[in-house]
Amino acid sequence: MSDGIHSHCNIMMKKRDLVLKNGLRCIADMESVLYIKLEEESQLAVPWAYQAEYGKFTVYLIVVIIFVCFVKKILLKYLDSSENFVLEKRNHQETPSWFLKKTTEKLLALNRYFSYRRLPTAFFSALGIPTSVGTILIILAVIIYTLVYCFVPHPYYRACAGFGSPPLAVRSGIIAIALVPFVFALSGKVNIIGWLVGLSYEKLSIFHQWTSVICLFFSWVHTVCFLYQAFREGGTDGMQYQWKSQLIWRTGVPPLLFLTLLWLFSLLFIRKYIYELFLQFHWILAIGFYVSLFYHVYPELNTHMYLVGTIVIWFAQLLYRLVSKGYLRPGKTFMTSSIATITLKGIGCIELIVKDIDMDYSPGQHILLRTIDKDVVENHPFSIFPSSHSPGALKILMRAQNGFTKSLYLSQCTAKRILVDGPYGGIERDVRSFTNLYLICSGSGISSCLPFLIRYGPLLQETNLRFIRLEWIIRYEEDISWVSDELRYLTTILKRSFLEGRIVIKIYICSSSHCSDLMNPGPQLNGHSFEKGGDGFIVNEGSSRKRTDSPITFENFDKNGSATKFSDCIDLKYYKPSLDQLMNQYDIGSKNCFVCSGSDSLKTTVSNTVAKLQLKVFSKEQIDECYLHTESFGY
Template sequence: MGLIWLKHPVLWHSSRVPSGYDYSAMTDEQKQLIVTRWHDWYTADWDYGQTTLAFFCAVILASAILNTASRLCARSRMYGFCSLDRPYIPSNIHLPSSNQGKSIPGPADKFTAAFRYTAARQFHLHATRWYTPPLAAILGVSGMFIFIMALMLAIRPFYWPNEAMGHSPPIATRSGWISIAIMPFMIAFATKVNFVGILTGTSHEKLQVFHRWSAVFMYITSLVHTFPFIINDIMMGEMEVQYKTSPWYWTGVAALVPQTYLIALSWGIFRNPYYEIFKKLHFIASGIFMAALFIHVNFRLTSWDYFWATLVIYGLAWLSRVARTIYTTGFRAPRDRRVRRFKWAPGQHVFVRVLGLGVHALTSHPFTVSSVHTGGAENTAELVMRVHRGLTSALAQRVSGKVAWTSRVVVDGPYGGLHVPLKAYERVYLLAGGSGATFTLPLFADLAASMKANGAACQRVEFVVVVPDSDNYAWMEPTVTAAAAELPETAVGVRVHFTRVEDIKGSDPSVDVLRGRPVLGDIVREAHASASKVAIVACGPEGFLYDVRNAVADSQLVIADGFGSCKDLFFHTETYSW
């Protein structure tokens, strides 16, 4: 087959001047058909590639507008410009009868609640033990699928009725351009410094679902691009000749094989048990795929433009991470200088690479910063780690039996966090399952400090922790106790649920220590009934978040129906992994 070489001379774009047609063998209708829109091979990149591009850009723009409107409204609530309600007077947790005279949700509140319902609602497939993404993500992925399939299949014919009309079947041409136009967005959804996330106010890990499914859709369109050529050549008796003489066939195969590997082994059943190995092989296979595809398309029309766009998106994201990591962590900077440079907000996470752990220094892992940045010259970023496999297991073995152990680390971040100020809400409920407290604990401490300084509209915060036993609660107890002590009893409530312990006596009288798992739905309904503007933040295992999500979704429907006194129920979740 020889070596793979690009067509010479190498150009930025190939010519749009039609060539290779046998017009004498075509009817007048066929001559007209091959130059009409949606059928012309020489404008297929405009018809299908740019249409796909416009669809993704329009959806991202609409999401960005919604995000901007949400942030502006949240900011105006914070300063009291948006609120037309009567002032909320602190009372019991449960809705008092005097609250019945409050104003009911308006049209804007109902619309917001209906939208938030889709962001909260989740499904569980018991047979496979799979927790689906939120309904909003399902609808988004379904919309992508419907658009791509409609664009690919709506135009007829799929094959030319006359061989003289071209060697490339119409269905193969259009699916190829749709596939390559998906590529920049597939990469944009995957990066940690995520430009889509910056525009839409979404943390990078929550966009992974769109990265995975856009990759699946690109694979589907790649298959639809491939097989019509095979079918066409078999029907014309040219399959063996084309494969031996045309580089397009075997460069296409060289791209399709690693693409198949990437899709097949990216499902959770293969990815999760061996994530470190998966990640390294994923990058290698992606590089082979992109290189083979780059040669395969061979600067046809504007095909290479999508590669330049992909390179810019990924390159800028990678360079931003590297520059920020060097600035915050440094290589030879004094230790105190590195601390001053690194700043974070409550609830944000970082990727940590521990250089003193041998082979594990080649990997980085995400951890939530469980301490609060005070804004002073000295701050300590505390990371609470639960021992699993890989880095955390190696780190646990390294520090076992030692009073202290030091190692140089590389910190990439921070990422994530909340984009809405919790102190703008009258009541805030922070729900933590197990080590999910690493996310909610700094939020609790920061909110308590703001309330003490009279810098918050929040009048009561409830902190609910669910842990197996007192040993799992011990690491957070000093911070919880100190934060709760900042506020009067009417402004704070702490409940700790021990699920595997017989002795539930608590040393701190301000903390309610309870036995067994809480009914999370009851806590959410309690929050919904407690005030006009409520925020619920939850972090924990999948089952924990599933119960909270669906209880919040039910409450959003109540608001959308115009019932109750709660008009604004903000909800945010954080997961262990993605």
């Protein structure tokens, strides 16, 4: 990025020569005393070297955001640890620690009242815009800050190109390259930013995407400014002359091209329908972008040091991932694959059981799964939970949709050799510190929520937990067979807690053939008569449902997994619930944890409802917290 252009120009360029108000010609008078004087004045007014500070300003903002999130993480750890996981009488003595605790809870509730809210999913998701208000606010803060720092300072251009590079071009380029370390850091399945803020990679993925978009925007601003300055003084001939004479012009094309292609291949419709293609191209283009960018900027304004930091962070994260969660993890699975047995469960669902795997995991976590075949490069995230049918084994539920899951469903394989990478994700809070746990899911989202009940159900007498409630919305009654073994296990070992009302499971069956709406109950639906909200029905398609007073067990599952009777511990409902109305009727406790997994519409409803529940933290002294954790794989 040379800061002076002192060479003769051809005749065609002189015809387009820019004439200043003082009569100076930017091309013809490059050797004049006045030209040299004005060049020095221009550099004194806007020093070329000072432009490097804009990269630091960008880094400062992101570091501040990370620091604030880190402080929030520490405060949450403080709140959890202060409970000591033992149910004690509430202490209302106004000590300094009590005041700090109550102040923190009020501030968190205020933050969650806004940040938990979600905007209409269909519209915003189609545009690639996050629906979470909290996420949008953080992204907007970065966008506004960088736009102000880039476009408010003047001048944008120097009077003549020979006076130096356009300040706007340099500023925007520096801001773009300062974002690169964060783009690469946020791309890691294990990353330092996630550890600092207490979030897993799938929740940070949206920030990776938007940091890349902002970087791309400023890269194009950087390019257009140089093109405009050359065109303004010498027309197309001026641009052609710069292209031929300035190596840095030519080296800037590959990184811009790579970054633009990265954005194009990351668009929602490509990730949604050809995710495998996106994943493979992403790595290739990212490597090309990094190498070409390093060659382009070295050693101008020492900006290559941003890229040195980038590769150090990225490599350290990758190495830690391989050793702690990947195929180099010490133990029985070191550089070995595992065997997964495959069973079709219900309608369009696949069950994988993975035995003999050395892995510690928590409820709500997931693994990345690869199959040892032609699709070995593909990487797919799936929630995991312990199998009650095979103690010590992992259970994975998959819905047959497109790509990998569809081909696996149609393959009729009974076993497959796989590589397991993980676990990742999970809840960042200690669930034992809460008094009430609410698990809300739809469809295969049960694989994220049920592990919480399996893990913490037996601990109701040993921790702060006093009540657990599971709401599961499914399309067909046969879908219950996905987790029938686990439900049978829970109703056996925790039957007393079920009967005492400390554990509640409600399953809502809402297939179109026999589903009514909670807001408009009626005695008849599609020729089937049933009592609204009833449970314990014998289901017969095409005939009336009759209530049975028989003892409810899990013993009458036929070979297809259809349930003919259910346990008296589980409440079956044959309608689609209005979740916001249902949740507003909850008798919430002092510290409440909501875990949600399922469709986008489900997560939107639950998020908005929990946001409104924050008002109870302000209005009721006995309610301290309403915390929400959603499972999201929207990358």
